[in-house]
Amino acid sequence: MNSQKSKADSIIFRRPELKDASGIHNLIKRSPPLDVNSLYCYLLLCDHFRNTCIVAEKDRKVIGFIAAYLPPTKLDTLFVWQVVVAKPLRNRSLATKMLNKLLQSTPVLYIETTVTPSNDASMRFFRAFAHAREATLLSAAGYARDLFGKNSHEEELLLRLGPFDGGNQTIKRDIL
Incomplete structure (x- = not known):
């Protein structure tokens, strides 16, 4: 992906x-x-996983980011x-634009993500x-609450979107 303004x-x-980390x-x-x-985690994403992540920048400031990667056992899937x-x-379709650009530049058939049941904004977005x-x-079931140890972290549901046509997917309906 080239820098696109x-x-x-x-x-x-x-x-x-x-x-950017x-x-x-x-x-x-x-x-x-x-x-x-950790900041180190974001350094790794910006270095090792930069080809499957995207930044939105305005006036030289990071205003949006998607962290994503290709799971080693599912190379047709962007997680x-x-x-x-x-x-x-927010509410200006910036997340949609970023994910569209990732999908166009990453030849995958599926998108997967995990979302907590209470995260209404993420559920609506996907x-x-x-x-x-x-x-x-x-x-489907993703990660059960007890896997997070003593944290009071909710379960994570696994969402699977697709199939897409390997990076050539076009939008068929406008998102309001």
Whole structure:
């Protein structure tokens, strides 16, 4: 994916770089209910997994990020780990634009993610994304609550969207 600028709002979509890790970490800290990982984790994402992640940048600041990777046993699947958009820019389809760009540049048939049942915004986002592409969205058990130890972390449901046509998927319906 080349750096792409949206003229309408001067937002640049690009692969993350090491210099972005701190901005990503800070953005996620300001975006509950997302789990905040270590800065080192975001450095690794910006380095080792940069080809399956995307940054949205405005005025040289990270305003959006999707962390994703290809699971070694499912190379036809993009696993979306975290989606974050700066609060003032939410509800402007920025997350959809980022995921569209990832899907266009990553030849996969499926998207998978895990979402807690109480995260209504993420559930709505992935439902709308699947609906706009006339893709199936399946929900299954993901990670049970007890796997998180003594944390008061909810269970994570596994969502599977697709099939898509290997990076050539076009939007068939507008997302409102």
